[in-house]
Amino acid sequence: MSYLINNLDLVGKLFLQHLQLTLIVLFFALIIGIPLGVALARIKWLQGPVMGVLGVIYTIPSLSLFVLLIPVFGLGTTPAVVALTAYAQLLLVRNWLVGLTSINPAVLEAARGMGMSGWQRFWQVEFPLALPMLLVGVRLVVLSSIGIGTIAAFINAGGLGVLLFEGVITANYNKIFSGAVAVTVLSLTANYGIRTIERRAERSIHGAQVNH
Amino acid sequence: MTYASSNTQESRVTQSGEIFFDDVSKTFESEGVPAVDGVSLQVPAGDLVVFLGPSGSGKTTLLKMVNRLYEPSKGKIWIGNEDIQGLPINDLRRQIGYVIQQVGLFPHMTVQKNISVVPRLLDWDKGHIQTRVEMLLDLTGLPDSYLERYPNQLSGGEQQRVGLARALAADPDILLMDEPFAALDAINRERLQKELLRLHCKLNKTILFVTHDVEEALLLADKIAVLREGKLVQYDTPIALVTRPKNSFIEELVGTDNILRRLSLVSIKSVIKAQARESSRKMTHTQKHDNVPTIDLEGDLRSALSLLLSSGSDYLRVVDSSGKEQGQIGMKDLKEMLASNQLVEKNKCDELSD
Secondary structure, three states: OHHHHHOHHHHHHHHHHHHHHHHHHHHHHHHHHHHHHHHHHHOHHHHHHHHHHHHHHHHOOHHHHHHHHHHHHOOOHHHHHHHHHHHHHHHHHHHHHHHHHOOOHHHHHHHHHOOOOHHHHHHHHHHHHHHHHHHHHHHHHHHHHHHHHOHHHHHOOOOOHHHHHHHHHOOOHHHHHHHHHHHHHHHHHHHHHHHHHHHHHHHHHHOOOOOO | OOOOOOOOHHHOOOOOOOEEEEEEEEOOOOOOOOOEEEEEEEEOOOOEEEEEOOOOOOHHHHHHOOOOOOOOOEEEEEEOOEEHHHOOHHHHHHOEEEEEOOOOOOOOOOHHHHHOHHHHHOOOOHHHHHHHHHHHHHHOOOOHHHOOOOHHHOOHHHHHHHHHHHHHOOOOOEEEEEOOOOOOOHHHHHHHHHHHHHHHHHHOOEEEEEEOOHHHHHHHOOEEEEEEOOEEEEEEOHHHHHHOOOOHHHHHHHOOOOHHHHHHOEEHHHHHHHHHHOOOOOOOOOOOHHHOOEEEOOOEHHHHHHHHHHHOOOEEEEEOOOOOEEEEEEHHHHHHHHHHOOOOEOOHHHHOOO
16 A cells, blocks of 8 residues: 555556546547447348457457557557457447347337438437447446556556556565556446446436436 | 418428329339239328228338338329429428327437427427427327426327327328327227327328228228238228228128128218208107107217117107207118118218317
């Protein structure tokens, strides 16, 4: 505990670095995953192959994927972001796709029959109704990126993993403990925060009656 | 409160409620046989036309070609003088009301938002939308307190009322209804059928109504188009279908032999009118007047028969809504009416005038 108190500046800096890495990953994951999910919901025969590929990517051990990317992207944050974004796709797209495809077809038919354009149908009907599942995906992406992100310290991406790796090398258990505590705090806070938004989104699509 | 809305007419892509199907066929790629096969029929503006047929007869497919959820493989559909194929698809759909069996209300929107979807798509101003929504809620028999409710807080019948209000929101000339009451319980179904008749008489919209329920078709329709395996078998008034079926398929479907059904299609009023035309006719009944049961002028012959049998009386006194006697009706009148085959169809709107 004394290490944590004495090195609050360093731990704080690494904490923010870790958070930043996670948010960058989330940003790119959403930019790719949202349109990909919509495309898969529209073009059904693509679902099998694409989800298969995303599944295969997800099974590659993180350390080896980081190392594999070094020749292309060098050391640092870039290969870490690329690898974590690649992992995130399976978690994000799978949930988002479930959200999109489980919308009551009668609701979509009504929207079409009433003269909503494709764009209006998406923003006024599909997006709000599939949002709770998208948020489930977001929560999983954030949590897994925080977790796997610790290993990214190995390729100089920084973050709270630095404390863990250095602690292991120098046999400094206080350092390891501090890193672990910080990662746990980050994970729990993120989980709680996103879960709250998720519940609010769920309530809004089921009407006021549903209580959790 | 006026029903018609004011600021919408100029932006419309069609100006009529008249629909003309010109040799329309539809074949789906996945199936070899056409779902709709060379159907031609004309729907006069303001009529309620029922597409009746067993499942797989193509009635829903035919309906969905009017708002272009399906495009015909062959043939054309006209609304007034416009070939709908040439119209901007979403503009066309926004001025055709659409009601489906599963209702399809937007679960994340309040009743108010659900009803105002099309007016909002059409950029009506807020005040106009608000008065319109309140008027429609009133028209469909829902209390104002429902405005802020969500669909899952409503019963099935109430949901379909909101569905109907939503379809009427932008004051369309044409309403498409795809088995709208099929999922409701018997009590709610009957109630909504009556309300639909009332609305139709009041608003004078062209309504295309799909059902497989013969009773429902006979009750609601001005004209019925009977479909079988994609082909139009007969297009006629309910009374003509029952009394002059084109073939044995129609005969079995509508139950031509069913005397009660035939009686239910004729109003007591039309019998009284026919009696009045035969000036030579004398009142022959001698029963003491006080004991004779009375029946409402607006009823049908089926209820008259039922009352004759249950009361044991030789005849009934027919009274109007104010209780004034308008004539008498007896078993002989019913027999004559059935024998003559000159059944005069009851006027649905007359019946509902009060």
